[in-house]
Amino acid sequence: MAVVADRVLGVPAERVSSRGRGSGHGQRRRAYLFGLALLSPVLLLYLVFVMYPLLRGLIVSFYQWDGLSPTMTWVGLNNYKDALRDPVFRLALRNTFQYAIGVTVAKNVLGLGLAILLNKKLRLRTFFRTAGFLPVMFSFVVCGVLWSWIFNPLFGLADHFIGVLGLHHFPGWLSDPHIALWSVMWVDVWKWTGFHMVLFIAALQAVPQDLYDAADIDGAGRWARFRYVTIPSIRPVIALSVLLALTGAFVANYDVVYVMTGGGPMNATQVALTYIVQTAFTADQVGYANAMSMILLVLVAIVGAVQLRFMLRGREASA
């Protein structure tokens, strides 16, 4: 709990206890209970809606079960063995990581670029900011359907635009297995870049002008100002933005893939979530789907832990 107090509240545990009447073990215990009581509603919801389903999922993953029968057959680790041998699941995992890392990089790079551009005094700046943010308001289903038609090879705008440019090689946006996943990832990037742009604009506006003035006196060029002033100043927002993008990309890619390609062609856009849902609800293999979910959970937890460690280290270094 002390560690939690240190990390979450940013206040050493001893200081929390020393504020109370008197000192000693009893006082610390009461402070602990009070903190726990304040957290309890959220903890309870967390236990009921996150931990219980997680535990239940873990148990089910050791059974063969269609999701409906009253009886389940114990199969031990077989579902896990089968999942690790399943070439479609392995492909789906690879696609999931490609998707998550790709869109995280693209959204943040584009978002920062747009933020820098729209932080300058430009004509129609407000219009461009609004236009950039607008896709965030659309649901993934709307975006998916919209872009499916834009990418349509028969009457889509994308091919029409390429034709206008005088090019006659039309990529199979959603039909070429080598391109389809990138097309779907682009829709995610298009939808969320505006959100990251807004985060970065807010961060950029908070960077003190004095720092840039000092850098100018030191003879810093544009790149040096960006590298040594802007980036360190907005580092916490970059970390937050990357965290939001990464976690979102891992858990919120189902809708867009389902709507645009359904995982095809030839599983080229199959991500772990679409495959898990398909396995659970269409193939009625709920135990197997749960085993795949657990594997995904472990992998995402590892990525999350690495990122958290990286962020904490960054914070300690800057402190």
Added chain:
Amino acid sequence: MKITFRSVWLSCLLLGATIVMVASSGVAISTAAQRTPLVHSSPACQLNLLGETRSSPAETAAWNKVFSDFKSRFHCSVVATWQGQWSGIPQLLNEARIAHQTVDIVADGTYNYSLASAGDLMDLTKLVAPYKSRFPAATLQPFTVDGRLWAVPDEPETFSMFFYNVTLFKKLDLTVPRTFAQLEHDAQVIKSRTNVLPIVEGGSDAWEWPMWYMATFAQTSGNKSVPDTIAFLEGKQQFTSAASVQALEDIAQFSKDGLLTENALGTDENGAVAAFVKGLAAMMFDGGWDLPTIEAGQPKFSIGVFPFPLVVSKAGVFVQPNGSPSEGLAIPSSIPRADLPMAAQFLEFVSSPLEANKIQSTLDPEVPTITGVKPVSDPLSATLREYLPKTNSWLDWIWPADVVTSVENAIEGVLFSHQSAMSAAKSVQNELQTLRQEQNYNYDFWATWSKAQRSAVEPPFIPKVEIQK
């Protein structure tokens, strides 16, 4: 803030109250779920129907009229959830069950066998017996497994077929193709003399592709595709058989000869229909269910249909379209027992000629599935009715869901040269093998079911239904 003993107690009290509140709501949810059957035995009778989105506002209106008539006659309202495509029905049904939402009737088709073999449907054999004669035997066949009936048709028969632009064919002086060579010739003429795509396919809807395999396999198997498929599912034949591999190679020929391009994977069914209606494509291979949509698009040309051409030149082999009623109505095995009498009555009511006519008339029934329903009489009807005696059941109605997905991927791979026909066939064979080993799949599920499993899908009693004229 001072942390006093009193504040700790207050917090504990708050925590206790929260626990009690959440726990009691949980109890309430669970009790509500357990009591669900009783809700429907109340005077406010209600049946819940789940099905895919209706094909037109006219069809939705017709269903609403039937619901209204049913309510007037039996004092029971029907609440329909028309949602998504047919391919999403198993998922929606399972989600509804997990969420303890009652589904009394489900409109299904392709997944009828999958749902029945998973124990999701009720055996309707005895329930439907009093009015079974309404349905021509062939229309019940796709819903029958091991002599047990799992659904009754509510929509007309539809078949796989090529739609074509008659006006363009006449302008280019083309004949309706009967063989693959003729089709190839027509396609080359269209490509060389117009900017129109020879064939459009909504292949991003992966379920379109098995129709191609069914058409070619019907011929390569010597018109034994259904028994051969059952033999494959029973483990007596391999998907890597010469006939099956040849069927895949025959499909691949369509792309090798430029009749289909990989763009087909970037267009869904709606996109393909739109392209055909706009005159951007000369031909489209799909199901008869698209005919009302195509006609509603008011194309500026006449529409014609022809069956999949002959790809095999062996004597005695003939073209066989695949088809069945587009949809059937089933009763989920999870139906609250109190709802069963009214659900059984609804099936009887909706399949009575008077009511069925209201629904099927909005679907241009070339071949109705209920005796007494009036077929449409247009120039296409005669052609379509010619197909009926030779029609095969859809194979994806009997393949398990995993095999369907595997076949879809195999065809996409073969068609666009990402894998050989043999390698694709092996992947399907392996999928079935995996399903057998890992999930104990068995085609003849009834024979392997325990007594408890059987009784779970058999009606606990046979309610008396009033037969409509």
